[in-house]
Amino acid sequence: MNEQRKKIRKAILIGLAAVCILALMIFLIFLAVGFVEIISPNNSYAIEITGLSSLAVNGTATVMVPIPANVDGVPAMSEEVLTSRYQAFGWQTAVRETPCGKMLAFTTTGDYAPGISVSSGEFEKKEEPRLLVPVLATPENVSVEEFSRSSGGTYTTVVFLDGFIPPPENATPITFNLRYQGGGGMKHLIKENVWTTTVNATVPGTASGFIPIPAEYHVTPGGLYL
Template sequence: MDEQRKRTRKTILTVLVALCILAVAIFLFAPAFTETILPGNFYAIEITDLPSPAANGTAVVMVPIPANAEGEPVIPEGVFSGNRVTGWQTAIRDTPYGKMLAFTTTGEYAPGISVSFEVLQAEDESRQLPLYLRPTNLTAWEMKREPRLLVPVLATPDDPGVAEFSLTSSGTYTTVVFLDGFVPSPEDAAAVTFSLEYRGVGGTKRLIRENTWMTTVSTAVMSTKSGFVPVPADYRVIAGGIDFS
């Protein structure tokens, strides 16, 4: 009888210890499973070695903007507008190639441009509705799975189309920048450096991380150029948002 009671007490003690361990695990890890990090868009722009604008003129520099494969901007236009950069006014402009971010100055001096934009996509309350009541348009959490890159896209390798190209893991495509209103003398002609980096982050929910879509432009354009200039853009998909490179 005593032996049976010992075994019973041992079993009860083992169960209690297991329950305690489970309770501690739930306490420690529950926040991680319920934590939500919203998908976001991060765009850093740096343009250096700009020459002085032409006398009594207006100088304009334009760069591509983040968008999905259909060309729809993923950062609201109002985020770009204003005078966030000393000496420049910023706004989205329509061009023959699509929308681009324009920097405009009317001063006698065109300082270098260095600015970044960070925007989180809002959580979509419609996800709390039953499926049959939800709108058919994409919710924020469905949008986080959308490939995103810098547009306009002038050409892709072997011309598969933007939508198909955006599904690849990496590649280099052709986008465009714009310069106007600069008239450097031949002896002062130099290269204008464009350094652009866009990250479309998919977000995290219940420890599941979505992809990160990354596009970078690192190129130099002669300051004597005027108008639209095709430039290379490197595109990469970071699976699960974890970059081991």
């Protein structure tokens, strides 16, 4: 009886060892695949502006929004992408230098301005913090570089409206919904941070010129990815 128990125990141990070895081999295979896998950092930017259709255009109307850039103001997305992939119906798109910094400009000469809803993206090789700029103010007035390396917070950016016939005081408000996300690349199982900036702001339909608005900045930490 004891001999039979020993044989059963031995068989169980051999089976467990085989299962462990198989599991280890599978893990090592997945680890090897993950180690050589490289995912390029990505930039994606979605822009939605509503309420414009209630405004009559006075010759040429212009709407400008922030662009994704690093802390030095260098665009994170190429101007070619920003101008070619962000062509909204009824609008012409261009990157403009303004007193606040570079912004993405939409212009129209139609009688009324249609709403704007565009989104696109591209792969990016640079692994650095980026957010929507211009940055007019940061919490406690820290530098943009210091703020960009924090876990996140609310800062002040800017939009621009011009060229509309002054509407009545009860005009439909204009809503800006912007979302930028960059980063997320991975190399040798090390995942890069993900930088996200969102704007959900409503301004009066009577507003014009440069209009400061709040933006939410958030960093999702990277690290070892298994």
